Amino acid sequence: MRIDGIAAAAEPRPGQCLRTYLREQGATAVKKGCDAGDCGACTVLLDGAPVQSCLVPAHRTVDSEVVTAAGLGRFGPGGDPSADVDHLHPVQQAFVEAAGFQCGFCTAGMVCTIAGSGVGEVSTGSTRESTGAGDELKGNLCRCTGYRSIRDALAGRVNTEVAEPGQAFGRAVVAPAAARVVSGREAYTLDEPAPPGLLHVAVLGSPHPHARITRIDTTAARGAPGVHLVLTHHDVPDTLYSTARHENRLDDPDDTRILDPVLRFVGQRVAVAVAETPRQARAALALVDVEYETLPAVFDPEAARQPGAPLVHPGKTPGEHRVAEASRNVVAQLHEEYAEPGHDGVAAALAASAATVQGTWTTDRVNHVALETHGARAWLAPGPHGDVLHVRTSTQVPFLVRAELARLLDLPEQRVRVVAGRVGGGFGGKQELLVEDVVALATLRTGRPVQWELTREQQFTIVPCRHPMRIGVRAGADADGQLTALAIDVLADTGAYGNHAPGVMFHGVHESMAVYRAPNKRVDAESVYTNNVPSGAFRGYGLGQVQFAIEGAIDELAAQLGIDPVEMRRRNVIRPGDAFVVGRPVDGDLEYGSYGLDQCLDLVEGALSSGRGDSVPDGWAEGRGVALAMIATIPPRGHFTHAKVSVDADGDFVVDVGTAEFGNGTTTVHAQLAATELGVPVDRVRVRPSDTATAGYDTGAFGSAGSVVAGLAVARAASSLKLKLDQLSAGYLPHRNGSAGQIPSTQLVGVWAEATHDGSPRSVAFNVHGFRVAVHQGTGRVRILQSVHAADAGVVINPEQLRGQIDGGVGQALGSAMTERMVVRDGVVVTRTLRHYRVPQLSDVPVTEVLFADTVDRLGPRGAKSMSEAPYNPVAPALANAIADATGVRPCDLPIQRDRLWELLRAPITRPAAVAPTGRAGP
Numbered sequence: 001m002r003i004d005g006i007a008a009a010a011e012p013r014p015g016q017c018l019r020t021y022l023r024e025q026g027a028t029a030v031k032k033g034c035d036a037g038d039c040g041a042c043t044v045l046l047d048g049a050p051v052q053s054c055l056v057p058a059h060r061t062v063d064s065e066v067v068t069a070a071g072l073g074r075f076g077p078g079g080d081p082s083a084d085v086d087h088l089h090p091v092q093q094a095f096v097e098a099a100g101f102q103c104g105f106c107t108a109g110m111v112c113t114i115a116g117s118g119v120g121e122v123s124t125g126s127t128r129e130s131t132g133a134g135d136e137l138k139g140n141l142c143r144c145t146g147y148r149s150i151r152d153a154l155a156g157r158v159n160t161e162v163a164e165p166g167q168a169f170g171r172a173v174v175a176p177a178a179a180r181v182v183s184g185r186e187a188y189t190l191d192e193p194a195p196p197g198l199l200h201v202a203v204l205g206s207p208h209p210h211a212r213i214t215r216i217d218t219t220a221a222r223g224a225p226g227v228h229l230v231l232t233h234h235d236v237p238d239t240l241y242s243t244a245r246h247e248n249r250l251d252d253p254d255d256t257r258i259l260d261p262v263l264r265f266v267g268q269r270v271a272v273a274v275a276e277t278p279r280q281a282r283a284a285l286a287l288v289d290v291e292y293e294t295l296p297a298v299f300d301p302e303a304a305r306q307p308g309a310p311l312v313h314p315g316k317t318p319g320e321h322r323v324a325e326a327s328r329n330v331v332a333q334l335h336e337e338y339a340e341p342g343h344d345g346v347a348a349a350l351a352a353s354a355a356t357v358q359g360t361w362t363t364d365r366v367n368h369v370a371l372e373t374h375g376a377r378a379w380l381a382p383g384p385h386g387d388v389l390h391v392r393t394s395t396q397v398p399f400l401v402r403a404e405l406a407r408l409l410d411l412p413e414q415r416v417r418v419v420a421g422r423v424g425g426g427f428g429g430k431q432e433l434l435v436e437d438v439v440a441l442a443t444l445r446t447g448r449p450v451q452w453e454l455t456r457e458q459q460f461t462i463v464p465c466r467h468p469m470r471i472g473v474r475a476g477a478d479a480d481g482q483l484t485a486l487a488i489d490v491l492a493d494t495g496a497y498g499n500h501a502p503g504v505m506f507h508g509v510h511e512s513m514a515v516y517r518a519p520n521k522r523v524d525a526e527s528v529y530t531n532n533v534p535s536g537a538f539r540g541y542g543l544g545q546v547q548f549a550i551e552g553a554i555d556e557l558a559a560q561l562g563i564d565p566v567e568m569r570r571r572n573v574i575r576p577g578d579a580f581v582v583g584r585p586v587d588g589d590l591e592y593g594s595y596g597l598d599q600c601l602d603l604v605e606g607a608l609s610s611g612r613g614d615s616v617p618d619g620w621a622e623g624r625g626v627a628l629a630m631i632a633t634i635p636p637r638g639h640f641t642h643a644k645v646s647v648d649a650d651g652d653f654v655v656d657v658g659t660a661e662f663g664n665g666t667t668t669v670h671a672q673l674a675a676t677e678l679g680v681p682v683d684r685v686r687v688r689p690s691d692t693a694t695a696g697y698d699t700g701a702f703g704s705a706g707s708v709v710a711g712l713a714v715a716r717a718a719s720s721l722k723l724k725l726d727q728l729s730a731g732y733l734p735h736r737n738g739s740a741g742q743i744p745s746t747q748l749v750g751v752w753a754e755a756t757h758d759g760s761p762r763s764v765a766f767n768v769h770g771f772r773v774a775v776h777q778g779t780g781r782v783r784i785l786q787s788v789h790a791a792d793a794g795v796v797i798n799p800e801q802l803r804g805q806i807d808g809g810v811g812q813a814l815g816s817a818m819t820e821r822m823v824v825r826d827g828v829v830v831t832r833t834l835r836h837y838r839v840p841q842l843s844d845v846p847v848t849e850v851l852f853a854d855t856v857d858r859l860g861p862r863g864a865k866s867m868s869e870a871p872y873n874p875v876a877p878a879l880a881n882a883i884a885d886a887t888g889v890r891p892c893d894l895p896i897q898r899d900r901l902w903e904l905l906r907a908p909i910t911r912p913a914a915v916a917p918t919g920r921a922g923p
């Protein structure tokens with residue numbers, strides 16, 4: 001076999017798939033996304049034809065020519081074999097110029113498919129009836145982009161530009177890693193050569209949703225071939241922690257152990273085997289002899305909080321473990337009611353209102369489906385004060401992982417180094433400590449490098465998902481459409497562990513309630529343990545669920561009063577100067593650094609009235625819907641970054657910053673900010689992110705903080721460095737090969753400056769989404785005719801990247817709005833492959849018209865605000881509102897799958913009921 005023009009060094013092993021073999025041969029441009037032929041990340045050209053290499057037996061390819069993304073420019077169709085190894089194929093060049101990727105984990109496979117199948121210009125029509133690449137690329141999933149920039153790459157559109165020195169801010173500059181990403185050369189977590197002697201982990205999962213281990217014997221497993229270590233709960237520190245990571249570790253309950261004798265969900269770790277190969281580790285697990293005492297289990301969160309329900313964490317306390325009421329399975333709760341002076345509370349206000357609504361909305365479990373699964377590798381290397389434990393991991397929070405590993409393993413933090421390479425997607429799912437503890441402990445016990453890479457099935461069965469919620473809403477308005485009362489009752493299923501349970505619940509009810517003025521407000525919210533797979537952090541952090549319900553209720557009130565839904569919102573949204581009120585006025589550091597919600601509403605209303613988009617097919621019902629959302633630009637209670645900018649040996653600039661790049665675009669944004677402050681071309685700035693040994697402290701890449709917290713620290717550090725350089729010499733020049741007056745670089749090498757930012761005060765950002773849809777009432781089929789999104793992101797740092805974040809957020813939200821649902825029966829996750837869990841393909845996602853409000857934020861870097869999570873939040877309610885407008889039937893349950901809508905169109909009760917004067921539900 002020849003791989004990218006070079007004869008392979010070894011024969012495949014029996015039974016090995018081509019994907020595994022290629023990576024073992026060093027062809028790390030071939031990614032592992034699912035090992036089931038569903039995602040396309042491993043696509044290569046086999047004798048010129050694109051194949052998903054995980055499906056091909058390697059031994060059948062021994063006489064073949066294999067071309068990966070790394071060799072595409074030279075050996076792909078139309079390639080130039082005499083060119084340099086870095087030569088890009090035209091398809092790859094198109095992806096660079098169109099900014100056709102975000103995390104980029106899908107890109108190497110995507111470009112191989114396109115180059116090998118000859119897909120040319122593709123229709124950019126907004127419906128799933130789009131043809132061409134929609135068919136060719138249905139086997140290549142992208143979770144980040146929403147596919148719009150990929151369509152642009154296919155069409156040869158150039159979305160990027162070159163900025164003049166010092167002018168990078170506000171320009172659509174190319175991501176620094178672009179050429180490496182499209183050619184598969186950028187190193188993701190497990191793409192670097194493994195240290196010699198690498199061992200592998202396999203984990204035995206619980207077969208029971210609730211059980212106690214009464215006996216466990218690992219004698220046979222320990223003696224199995226290749227096995228170096230077997231761990232059970234007898235062998236690990238008995239220290240409670242949470243897999244969730246936050247700046248303050250006390251934000252989450254201490255309810256988890258590395259290995260626990262009590263098993264609370266199907267798949268929870270029972271035993272860990274560490275062996276020379278993954279196969280040997282798995283074989284050893286079959287020899288572990290376990291006896292279980294099964295315990296009563298509870299799967300419904302409402303049942304879980306009733307008297308007599310099985311208790312998931314009995315004995316946990318608010319003080320020691322931060323579990324609110326273990327005797328009711330309640331992890332976190334909030335019960336508050338507020339009435340402005342002169343008002344008498346929600347019940348009285350509803351009784352006196354001209355229009356009222358009461359209804360219940362539900363959202364389902366959603367999986368992040370980051371294309372790179374969780375994985376980590378640990379090893380020991382000498383340091384100045386003894387061996388240092390190195391952990392390279394797929395994380396959004398390297399510093400927080402280091403801190404908790406040090407605590408769990410009783411090591412000083414200086415003896416632990418955590419590094420994230422480029423991370424292949426996160427969406428909140430990698431704000432957890434899920435694999436690092438096992439590889440770290442195994443390395444400490446064996447002295448050998450150890451690796452654990454989760455399978456796609458494990459991503460579905462043991463990795464935390466989005467919190468499913470049930471949200472009751474009661475709302476009232478007077479005849480002018482002014483809200484008189486707004487009350488919500490939220491029940492979140494946090495599953496077997498409380499990681500992120502308090503944060504998601506509090507955040508979910510916070511900005512969703514605060515964005516509306518109402519003189520009477522009430523919040524009841526509880527997050528509840530069950531014996532289901534744990535829930536965790538996911539884009540929007542609870543807001544999308546609660547906003548889905550509130551925005552539906554606002555539309556119902558508008559319909560009762562005969563007021564246009566956009567106008568209804570204009571009359572009721574908060575304005576600068578208003579207090580932020582949830583269940584009471586909120587103290588804190590949230591401010592109106594800028595305000596563009598009014599503009600966003602105008603922009604979406606104008607676009608929906610413009611006549612743009614597709615026309616409605618004959619016989620289908622047409623409807624339009626809007627929804628809005630507010631989000632704080634930074635997580636509360638401190639989010640810290642230290643940034644350092646220095647001059648390197650070439651006279652260029654290096655930014656050391658701890659935040660991770662996982663497709664959020666922070667390396668590009670940080671380079672732009674530094675280059676602008678320094679007055680140099682952006683390609684003279686190199687960002688070194690996410691290494692606890694080289695960068696100063698950073699809380700992490702979550703809560704959309706990368707641009708506004710780390711970004712502000714980078715800008716301040718670069719500005720300080722510029723001052724220093726100016727003082728050292730008036731002659732430092734913005735160009736490498738400057739003329740007279742340039743100081744020899746040796747005089748400047750090593751000059752540096754640093755800055756910090758504590759993430760306070762925080763601003764607010766806004767998003768409004770609008771849809772026009774057509775609904776076929778005979779089948780329940782929904783066709784999106786027009787999709788428009790307005791974002792108030794302050795001054796836009798990189799228009800193409802920001803648009804990409806919005807496209808991606810909309811695409812991901814459409815998945816959870818229309819098709820995505822983790823089916824769980826009696827605690828067993830049924831949907832455990834991408835084939836059964838339906839994430840949007842290219843042809844499923846419409847092109848969204850993206851518009852920006854014209855605002856300047858006084859708190860963000862150069863007026864910018866964050867915008868990574870927020871676009872997700874208004875999408876599902878806008879879609880539901882459009883369907884309700886078209887059909888007169890309100891979908892209150894996500895996802896709005898076609899069969900569910902078909903049934904709903906035939907149900908006798910089709911809308912949330914008005915509230916009777918007693919406060920009870922009306923007819």
Ligand code: FES
Pocket residue numbers: 101102103104105106107141142143144145371424425663
């Ligand atoms: Fe496609 Fe991240 S860019 S999966």
